[in-house]
Amino acid sequence: MTISKNFRRALLGAAIAVALPGLVPEMAWAQGTLRIAMTAADIPRTLGQPDQGFEGNRFTGIPMYDGLTQWDLSSADKASVVIPGLATEWAVDATDKTKWTFKLRPGVKFHDGSTFNADAVVWNVEKVLNQNALHFDASQVGVTASRMPTLRTARKIDDMTVEMTTAQPDSFLPINLTNLFMASPAHWQKLFEAVPASVSDPKQRAAQAWTAFAANASGTGPFKMDRFVPRERLEVVKFPDYWDKPKVAKLDRIVMIPMPEASARTAALLSGQVDWIEAPAPDAVAQIKSRGFQISANAQPHVWPWQFSFAEGSPWLDKRVRQAANLCVDREGMKQLLAGLMEPAVGTVAPGHPWWGNPSFQIKYDPAAAKKLMAEAGYSAAKPIKVKTQTSASGSGQMMPLPMNEFIQQSLKECFFDVELDVIEWNTLFTNWRKGSKDDSARGSHAINVTYAAMDPFFAMVRFLDSKAAPPVSNNWGYFNMPEFDALVATARSTFDAGERDKALAKLHARSVEEAPFLWVAHDVGPRAMAPKVKGLVQPKSWFIDLTTVYIQ
Amino acid sequence: MLVYLIRRLLYVVPIALAVSVVCFSLVHIAPGDPLVSILPPDASLQLVEQMRKSYGFDQPIPVQFGIWLGKAIQGDFGTSIATSRPVSQEIYKAVGNTLMLAMAATLIGFTLGCFFGFVAGYFRDTWIDRVAVTVSILGVSVPHYWLGMVLVIVFAVLLPWLPPTGAGPGSSADWAWDWAHMQYLILPAVTMSVIPMGIVTRTVRALVGDILSQEFVDALRAKGLTDWGVFQHVVKNAAPTALTVIGLQLGYLLGGSILIETVFSWPGTGSLLNAAIFQRDLPLLQGTILVLAMFFVVLNLLVDVAQTAIDPRIRR
Numbered sequence: 130m131t132i133s134k135n136f137r138r139a140l141l142g143a144a145i146a147v148a149l150p151g152l153v154p155e156m157a158w159a160q161g162t163l164r165i166a167m168t169a170a171d172i173p174r175t176l177g178q179p180d181q182g183f184e185g186n187r188f189t190g191i192p193m194y195d196g197l198t199q200w201d202l203s204s205a206d207k208a209s210v211v212i213p214g215l216a217t218e219w220a221v222d223a224t225d226k227t228k229w230t231f232k233l234r235p236g237v238k239f240h241d242g243s244t245f246n247a248d249a250v251v252w253n254v255e256k257v258l259n260q261n262a263l264h265f266d267a268s269q270v271g272v273t274a275s276r277m278p279t280l281r282t283a284r285k286i287d288d289m290t291v292e293m294t295t296a297q298p299d300s301f302l303p304i305n306l307t308n309l310f311m312a313s314p315a316h317w318q319k320l321f322e323a324v325p326a327s328v329s330d331p332k333q334r335a336a337q338a339w340t341a342f343a344a345n346a347s348g349t350g351p352f353k354m355d356r357f358v359p360r361e362r363l364e365v366v367k368f369p370d371y372w373d374k375p376k377v378a379k380l381d382r383i384v385m386i387p388m389p390e391a392s393a394r395t396a397a398l399l400s401g402q403v404d405w406i407e408a409p410a411p412d413a414v415a416q417i418k419s420r421g422f423q424i425s426a427n428a429q430p431h432v433w434p435w436q437f438s439f440a441e442g443s444p445w446l447d448k449r450v451r452q453a454a455n456l457c458v459d460r461e462g463m464k465q466l467l468a469g470l471m472e473p474a475v476g477t478v479a480p481g482h483p484w485w486g487n488p489s490f491q492i493k494y495d496p497a498a499a500k501k502l503m504a505e506a507g508y509s510a511a512k513p514i515k516v517k518t519q520t521s522a523s524g525s526g527q528m529m530p531l532p533m534n535e536f537i538q539q540s541l542k543e544c545f546f547d548v549e550l551d552v553i554e555w556n557t558l559f560t561n562w563r564k565g566s567k568d569d570s571a572r573g574s575h576a577i578n579v580t581y582a583a584m585d586p587f588f589a590m591v592r593f594l595d596s597k598a599a600p601p602v603s604n605n606w607g608y609f610n611m612p613e614f615d616a617l618v619a620t621a622r623s624t625f626d627a628g629e630r631d632k633a634l635a636k637l638h639a640r641s642v643e644e645a646p647f648l649w650v651a652h653d654v655g656p657r658a659m660a661p662k663v664k665g666l667v668q669p670k671s672w673f674i675d676l677t678t679v680y681i682q
Numbered sequence: 683m684l685v686y687l688i689r690r691l692l693y694v695v696p697i698a699l700a701v702s703v704v705c706f707s708l709v710h711i712a713p714g715d716p717l718v719s720i721l722p723p724d725a726s727l728q729l730v731e732q733m734r735k736s737y738g739f740d741q742p743i744p745v746q747f748g749i750w751l752g753k754a755i756q757g758d759f760g761t762s763i764a765t766s767r768p769v770s771q772e773i774y775k776a777v778g779n780t781l782m783l784a785m786a787a788t789l790i791g792f793t794l795g796c797f798f799g800f801v802a803g804y805f806r807d808t809w810i811d812r813v814a815v816t817v818s819i820l821g822v823s824v825p826h827y828w829l830g831m832v833l834v835i836v837f838a839v840l841l842p843w844l845p846p847t848g849a850g851p852g853s854s855a856d857w858a859w860d861w862a863h864m865q866y867l868i869l870p871a872v873t874m875s876v877i878p879m880g881i882v883t884r885t886v887r888a889l890v891g892d893i894l895s896q897e898f899v900d901a902l903r904a905k906g907l908t909d910w911g912v913f914q915h916v917v918k919n920a921a922p923t924a925l926t927v928i929g930l931q932l933g934y935l936l937g938g939s940i941l942i943e944t945v946f947s948w949p950g951t952g953s954l955l956n957a958a959i960f961q962r963d964l965p966l967l968q969g970t971i972l973v974l975a976m977f978f979v980v981l982n983l984l985v986d987v988a989q990t991a992i993d994p995r996i997r998r
């Protein structure tokens with residue numbers, strides 16, 4: 130067989146031409162906007178009650194909506210506490226502690242121009258609590274009702290006063306109400322009326338109105354929705370008529386893009402496609418800094434723990450063993466492993482927090498003291514204690530669960546612990562958390578590694594320490610049960626003076642550190658990386674941030 | 683031909699039913715709560731039950747399947763639990779984006795694969811052949827995920843020539859066939875094309891080598907045909923097999939690559955599946971899997987029909 134040289138050359142030349150195409154593109158980016166890459170795989174829900182955890186509240190809740198109460202996000206140093214929002218003041222009834230009166234802020238307008246008043250508050254409570262209300266939306270109930278578990282009804286007293294009723298006396302209500310965002314009833318009604326007449330079922334019409342509302346939202350927040358492309362981007366613009374004039378946004382526009390993959394976020398930042406990324410991968414931090422980008426971080430009310438089981442046969446039933454584990458983890462070493470992107474946890478809240486208290490047992494790295502406690506409990510290098518912990522390979526708030534757990538496994542080995550890790554899928558772990566350590570789903574584990582938010586007392590402590598919160602009621606996975614703690618919870622819940630309530634919570638927290646029902650390991654620091662031109666960010670000790678102070682220079 | 687076509691179309695019905703049973707069963711067998719995206723773990727039992735009822739998860743699984751199938755046949759895949767948006771709307775948009783990416787990747791993979799395959803086949807056992815074979819082996823061996831990240835680092839970060847993520851400067855909703863948008867397609871499409879390119883290269887190389895060694899090629903040359911004339915005969919003989927291979931590859935690509943679409947934040951079916959899996963959004967998961975499976979079934983049918991049209995012997 131012979132093939133001519135010319136034909137060979139032509140074939141070869143074509144192959145080379147195809148293999149080496151020229152790539153000389155030019156990119157032009159929009160100016161004057163802040164572009165944020167979120168960690169969420171989808172844009173958190175925009176209709177007022179965001180999903181996707183607190184990242185949802187951070188980006189599609191607080192910027193577009195307000196609650197009756199809100200978190201103070203103004204300081205990077207002080208603990209973030211609850212301050213007035215759309216309510217200017219509130220008080221519990223002197224005789225009936227299940228009744229609260231909220232005075233509303235006058236002169237507040239929704240983005241659609243309608244007025245915020247008591248009717249709007251009642252309407253927003255009913256959207257998640259009154260199943261008979263036309264605008265009741267089951268899809269918003271889960272993320273809202275569970276965060277204000279005792280709220281039952283709201284009633285208009287006058288245009289600027291609302292009465293709220295709880296199922297039992299509950300001093301946590303004002304804190305819980307930071308999770309109820311005020312959506313515009315007038316705007317919803319307009320969208321409801323715009324649903325085609327062919328949809329005759331009122332519930333169907335209401336559902337379609339909510340879907341339309343999510344794409345064309347109206348709240349009272351400092352930013353209003355301008356463009357929404359499901360799963361791709363949300364654009365919000367400054368709301369110049371925001372009621373809190375000092376907090377009128379400096380930015381003209383914010384573009385939020387879901388980008389769940391950490392390396393994709395890093396590449397997007399380094400290439401200039403976005404100006405701000407949430408949660409850069411720890412191993413990319415050095416590169417990001419070396420290219421002149423800023424890293425911002427601050428301890429969050431987040432806890433990365435092992436939650437111990439107190440079921441029969443659990444090795445953690447012995448308090449000395451629990452305390453020994455807490456003394457045996459080199460948290461500073463772990464911080465180095467995570468490129469500095471964690472804060473060592475010595476309790477659910479950090480020293481200096483109003484709920485810190487003054488625990489007599491101090492959590493620190495002291496392997497000698499840990500070994501001593503283990504020896505007293507009857508364990509040694511020759512006779513280690515076997516413990517099994519269920520964890521996940523990834524998950525929201527889990528930080529880097531595998532390297533962190535392996536680090537703990539190695540640390541605890543020094544103190545006579547023989548740790549077995551049971552790694553399962555994140556959502557399954559999350560579901561198991563609710564089932565408890567006695568359930569088959571625990572697969573014989575003596576601890577579970579699920580991170581949690583510690584912003585309000587219920588989420589931070591009550592659901593783990595109150596015996597009534599044992600499965601299937603709530604997240605007392607390990608069946609921790611001490612009457613003293615039940616009494617401390619009851620006292621805190623029924624103390625209505627904010628200062629006294631914090632003291633009661635501090636006592637609860639201090640006792641919990643002493644009893645050590647957790648291995649406290651780390652607080653996440655909410656790292657974010659930004660282009661040098663992004664200025665004005667104050668990163669508070671919170672899951673949330675105030676985007677109104679940010680500007681581009 | 684018509685009888686063959688009708689027979690193949692009839693096969694689609696039991697296949698589609700089996701696919702729907704399997705995909706419905708699989709997503710229900712998998713551990714995890716379908717309400718996890720809208721219910722935090724501390725939701726009260728009463729609330730959990732209320733939500734289960736609202737979404738119909740309190741019904742027996744066969745009843746749920748019957749209701750779902752009845753609606754799915756009419757093109758209604760229900761409503762996403764996580765977003766409350768109609769699933770069919772979500773799938774329609776994502777399929778469009780994945781189709782665009784898959785077609786671009788197929789075009790690149792098929793073109794490069796055929797070129798490398800023909801070059802390797804014509805230059806059998808030379809250094810050119812070895813280079814082409816090495817490229818094809820690399821193509822099928824290199825992990826997508828890794829290659830995508832390397833391409834992003836090189837072409838978007840170190841050499842800021844191409845955008846690293848997204849489907850356009852605005853969004854896929856504003857897509858236009860101009861450079862401002864098409865540059866977003868290049869990196870994911872190239873990443874996605876390497877496997878089909880490798881497979882097509884190897885297939886075509888073997889075919890060309892085999893065809894060139896056959897006696898009819900010598901006969902063609904003896905008749906005085908030019909190299910170009912012989913090449914056309916080689917192409918025609920290699921086409922049915924190459925077409926089958928690329929058709930199957932297109933089927934795989936249409937399934938969307940979860941990894942590639944995640945790395946490049948490409949809003950296609952891979953990203954949709956990723957979100958649905960992590961949020962345990964069962965209606966979205968079921969609908970997407972079924973639509974993708976049906977794509978595969980239909981594509982196989984089209985390839986078979988095309989193959990039969992090219993090579994009538996297959997009909998027998």
